[in-house]
Structures are given as C-alpha cells and as structure tokens.
Amino acid sequence: MPDRTFLSWPFFDEGHRTLAVSLESWATAKLAFEHHERDIDGACRKLVSALGHDGWLKYSVPKNYGGHFDKLDVRSLCLIRETLARHSGLADFAFAMQGLGSASIALFGADDLKQRYLPGVGSGARIAAFALSEPEGGSDVSALRTTAQLDGDHYVINGAKTWISNGGIAGHYVLFARTGEAPGAKGLSAFVVDADAPGLDVRERIETIAPHPLATLRFRNCRIPKSHLLGKPGDGFKIAMATLDIFRATVGAAALGFARRALDEAVSYARRREAFGHKLADFQLTQAKLADMATEIDAAALLVYRAAWTKDRVADRVTREASMAKMYATEMAQRVVDAAVQIHGGMGVVSGEPVERLYREVRSLRIYEGTTEIQKLVIAGQVLAGQDEPARKAAEKP
Ligand code: COS
Numbered sequence: 291m292p293d294r295t296f297l298s299w300p301f302f303d304e305g306h307r308t309l310a311v312s313l314e315s316w317a318t319a320k321l322a323f324e325h326h327e328r329d330i331d332g333a334c335r336k337l338v339s340a341l342g343h344d345g346w347l348k349y350s351v352p353k354n355y356g357g358h359f360d361k362l363d364v365r366s367l368c369l370i371r372e373t374l375a376r377h378s379g380l381a382d383f384a385f386a387m388q389g390l391g392s393a394s395i396a397l398f399g400a401d402d403l404k405q406r407y408l409p410g411v412g413s414g415a416r417i418a419a420f421a422l423s424e425p426e427g428g429s430d431v432s433a434l435r436t437t438a439q440l441d442g443d444h445y446v447i448n449g450a451k452t453w454i455s456n457g458g459i460a461g462h463y464v465l466f467a468r469t470g471e472a473p474g475a476k477g478l479s480a481f482v483v484d485a486d487a488p489g490l491d492v493r494e495r496i497e498t499i500a501p502h503p504l505a506t507l508r509f510r511n512c513r514i515p516k517s518h519l520l521g522k523p524g525d526g527f528k529i530a531m532a533t534l535d536i537f538r539a540t541v542g543a544a545a546l547g548f549a550r551r552a553l554d555e556a557v558s559y560a561r562r563r564e565a566f567g568h569k570l571a572d573f574q575l576t577q578a579k580l581a582d583m584a585t586e587i588d589a590a591a592l593l594v595y596r597a598a599w600t601k602d603r604v605a606d607r608v609t610r611e612a613s614m615a616k617m618y619a620t621e622m623a624q625r626v627v628d629a630a631v632q633i634h635g636g637m638g639v640v641s642g643e644p645v646e647r648l649y650r651e652v653r654s655l656r657i658y659e660g661t662t663e664i665q666k667l668v669i670a671g672q673v674l675a676g677q678d679e680p681a682r683k684a685a686e687k688p
Contacts, residue, residue, distance in 0.1 A: 292376060292550045293584075296591050301599040302365060310369045316344060317377040330380075330501045331459050335417070337384035342414015346370060350389040352396050355408035362393060364536055364598040368543035372594075375547025379651035382544050383502045386537070387456050390659075391418025394464045394480055394533045398521040403482060407462060419460035421451040421483075421507060422530055428453060429664050431466070431530060432475035436509065438467035443516050445469075445481065447509040450493070453658070457505025458492045460485050464520070464533075471524035478526030482518045489513065499650040531609070534659055538612040539597040541659050542619030546590055548652045549623040552630035553583045555644050559634055570633065579633060583626045590619035610672035617665035620655040627652045 297307050320340060341347050349366045351357035359366070367389060375382040392411040395403055410416030427433050436449025447467055454463070462484050469479040483490060489512030496504040521529050557580060560571040570576045597611035630645045631638035638645050656662050 292554055293587075296588070296595070299592075299595060301595040302369075306365055306369055309366055310373060313346065313370060313373045316346075317373055317381070320344075321374070321377040321381050331503055333380060334384050334456070334459060334503055337378075337381050338388065338417055339414045341381070341385055341388075342412070346385065347388050347412050347414050350385070351392060351408040351412035352404075355396070355404050356412035357408075362389065362396065362536060364539055364601040365595065367536070367540045368594055368598045371540045371543040372547040372550070375544040375651075376551045379500060379548070379647070380502060382547065383455070386540060386544065387420070388412075388414075388418050389540070390420045390533065390537050391456065391460065391462070391464055393536055394420075394520055394529050395482055397532060398480065398525065398529050399482070400517065403518065403520070407482060410461065416461040417456055417459050419454055419456040419463045420533070421454050421457075421463040421465045423451060423453045425450055425452050425506070429661060431478070431527060434466060434468055434478060436465075436467040438465075438469050438479060438481060440469070440516065441513075444513045445516060445519070447481075447483070447489070447512040447514065450506060450508050452506040453496070454505050454507055455658075456503050457507055458495060459503050463490075463507070466526045466530055469523050469526070475527040476524055478530075479523050480520040480526045480529040481514060482520065483512065483514050487512050487514055498654065500647075500654060535608055535612050536601065538616040538659055538665075539594055539601065539608070541655055542590065542594040542597070542615040545619040545623035545652065545655050546587065546594055548648050548655075549583070549587050549590070549619075549626040552623075552627040552645060552648050553580070553587060555648075556580065556583065556630040556633045559637070576633060579629045583629055586622045586626060590615075590622045593618050610669055613660070613665040613668040613672075616660065617662050617669070620652075621662060623652045624656060 297310055348356065348358045349363065349370055353360050371382050371386055374385055388411050392408060395407050407416065411418050422431065424434055424436060426435060436447065436451065438445040438447045449467065462482050465481045465483045466478055467481065468477055470477045489510045491508045493506045493508040496506065498504060560576050561569060563570045593615040597608055597615040600611050601608045627648045631649055634645050637643055640646055
C-alpha cells in the first residue's frame with residue numbers, strides 16, 4: 291500500500307482527497323502494470339477512451355467545455371498523474387497528453403476553437419498532441435525554424451517537428467511555428483492543426499526504451515485556416531511557456547508515482563528475500579537505502595504540490611516553482627528507481643519485472659518538457675531576476 295499520508299497536507303481540500311482515493315480504486319481494478327509493447331497505438335487509444343469514459347479526462351479541460359473546474363486544477367492533474375504512474379506508465383502518458391495537447395487551446399484559443407476541440411479531448415473521443423520540438427532544436431525554443439506564412443485566409447506551414455508524443459494517433463496538434471513578427475522568441479505563433487490537414491505527414495515513428503506513440507512530422511505547404519491561430523501572432527513563445535508552467539509540475543508528479551511504486555516494490559522484496567540467513571530488510575545497508583528513498587520522495591512531493599497549489603491558489607506565473615518541482619522530482623525518481631533495482635539484485639534487470647520497467651519508464655522524464663539543465667537555467671534566471679511574486683503573494687494571504 292503506497293504512503294497516503296501526504297493527502298492530509300494543507301495543499302489539498304476534501305475534493306482532492308476523494309479524487310485520489312477513487313482513482314486509486316479505479317486504477318487497481320482497470321490498469322495492469324504490464325507489457326503493452328505489442329500494440330502501443332491500440333493500447334494508448336484504449337486508455338484514452340477508458341479514461342474519458344470513466345470521467346478522468348474531465349480534469350484536462352475547463353468546465354464550459356465538458357470539464358470539472360472553471361480552469362485546470364493543477365493539484366488534481368498532479369494527483370491523477372502520480373496515481374496513474376504508480377500503476378501504468380502508459381496510462382499516465384495517455385492522460386498527460388490530453389492536457390498538454392489542449393491546454394494552449396483552453397488558455398488562448400477563441401471560443402469556437404475551444405468548442406470544436408475541447409469537448410472531444412475531455413470525453414476521450416479526440417487524442418491531443420503538442421508539437422514544439424524540431425530536429426534542429428527542442429531546448430532552444432526561440433530558434434524554431436518551422437514557418438507559418440499568412441496567405442489570405444490561411445497560414446501555410448513548412449518544416450518538421452520531432453519527438454511528438456501521440457504523433458500518428460492524434461486528432462490534432464498544437465503547433466508552434468515562426469511567423470516572423472520579430473527575431474527569436476517574439477516571432478513565434480501557436481496554432482491548432484488537424485491531423486488530416488493536407489500537407490501534414492507522419493514521416494517516421496520513433497522507438498524508445500519505454501515505448502509510446504512518438505513520431506516526426508513533416509509539413510509541406512500545409513494550409514490551415516487563419517482562425518486556427520491561438521492568441522495573437524507573436525504570442526507563441528509565451529503560450530508554450532505558460533502551458534509548460536502547468537505541465538512541468540505534473541511531470542514531477544508522474545516521477546513521484548514511479549518513485550513511490552519503486553519504494554513499495556523494494557520494501558516488499560526486502561521483507562521477503564533472504565540472504566546470509568536474514569531478510570534483506572534486516573540489514574542496515576538496505577535500511578539506509580530505504581530511508582533515503584522515502585525521504586527524497588517526501589521532499590519531491592512537497593515541491594510538486596507546492597508548485598501545484600501555488601498555481602491553483604496564489605499566482606498565474608509559477609515558473610520557478612514548476613521548474614524546481616520538475617527538476618527535483620525527476621532526478622529523485624531516477625535515484626529511487628535505481629536503488630530499487632539494486633535492492634532487487636539480478637531480479638531487478640529481468641525484463642518485465644516492475645522495477646525493470648520503472649527503470650526504463652523514468653529515464654525520459656529528466657529530458658522531456660525541458661531537460662534538467664534547462665530547468666536549472668530557468669530557476670537561476672528567476673532567482674537572479676528576484677522574481678518571488680508567488681512567495682510574496684502567499685505571504686500576504688491571511
Ligand atoms: N509564462 C509567460 N511568459 C513567459 C514565461 C512563462 N512561463 N517564460 C518566459 N516568458 C516570457 C518572458 O517574460 C519574456 O517576455 P518579455 O520579453 O516580454 O519579457 C519572453 O517570454 C522570453 O522569456 P525568456 O527571456 O526567459 O526566454 P529565454 O529565451 O531566456 O528562455 C528557455 C529560454 C531555455 C528557458 C526556454 O526556451 C525553455 O524553457 N526551453 C525548453 C523548452 C522545452 O521544454 N522543450 C521541450 C519540448 S516540450 S516536450
């Protein structure tokens with residue numbers, strides 16, 4: 291049984307506690323922590339559909355478009371990702387992408403775009419994707435090369451995007467491209483592109499150590515209606531960053547889920563496995579590992595739910611908190627999962643064992659939605675600029 295004591299922390303209200311308990315029952319009944327590798331696309335489609343059917347995707351869209359809350363509640367998103375990740379990395383992935391691939395529309399789209407795209411995302415009928423990274427760069431967003439040129443009532447898109455999760459199975463892509471209002475970051479715009487838009491091809495699928503739908507997309511004179519612009523021309527960088535401000539904390543939450551599962555597996559193995567006439571759990575070297583794992587998990591949970599609570603209750607801009615949560619929790623999860631593998635010895639590297647799977651699942655979290663190195667730049671930038679707005683607002687609260 292995973293540690294649930296954190297649910298009594300003051301970051302949460304009763305709704306969050308109920309959500310965590312009911313999703314835990316659902317995940318226990320419906321999700322198997324097992325191999326899906328044979329038909330990843332099919333498994334992913336089924337997961338989106340099940341998550342939608344049973345109401346969990348209502349947390350990915352705002353209330354007016356079939357969701358639960360007026361705006362995305364980051365604490366709920368984090369609790370859901372943490373719980374799903376503990377049961378199935380692919381279920382966490384399927385859930386996370388519905389939010390990441392639609393939040394820019396919810397935050398910056400015109401009402402008719404929201405009406406067209408968000409209800410399907412919230413019901414699971416439409417699979418969403420976020421297309422930012424390019425073959426020549428993912429970290430340096432201001433250097434994106436894909437172009438979108440205005441031609442009458444359309445934008446014409448040319449270029450390529452890569453590492454696109456749900457590439458090939460998505461119904462739409464939130465796309466960032468250069469519209470050229472100014473050099474660098476101020477010359478980017480955001481759009482919604484339907485997957486069947488003429489001129490958009492899925493060029494190749496990418497296989498990774500923890501398989502999920504992932505592809506490179508090519509745009510050749512791909513025409514989309516001008517009305518598919520999100521926000522204003524030139525707003526693309528800020529739209530991408532504001533979206534990542536929400537979802538970076540949730541990546542930390544997924545890392546927490548993987549880490550909690552690894553700790554549970556390690557404790558259970560240490561209690562039953564004998565060596566030198568004792569259970570592994572009787573050895574102080576094992577105990578020291580378990581103590582470090584448990585402490586790091588709690589530290590990461592505090593950072594993740596601090597970021598989520600700050601976004602929900604205190605400040606719109608939580609760049610520093612979200613980056614700290616993402617960086618610390620994903621690095622922590624790597625260490626915790628590695629320690630769990632070590633406690634399992636040879637069993638830890640047997641294909642299909644839960645900790646072997648966690649070892650593969652956890653690695654990409656330190657890379658996607660901003661590498662650890664990028665998070666350090668973001669945090670240092672905030673510290674050097676003295677941007678402590680959320681902390682100040684929190685201190686002012688009665
Ligand atoms: N919310 C709203 N606006 C934001 C913002 C945020 N979170 N972050 C930055 N901005 C604004 C800034 O206020 C600034 O606006 P002004 O020029 O009007 O002041 C503008 O955007 C540029 O910001 P900044 O100068 O901080 O940008 P940098 O070029 O220094 O940022 C990094 C560079 C590396 C931090 C950024 O490109 C980044 O996060 N890259 C990683 C992207 C990523 O996660 N890639 C993985 C693909 S997604 S799976």
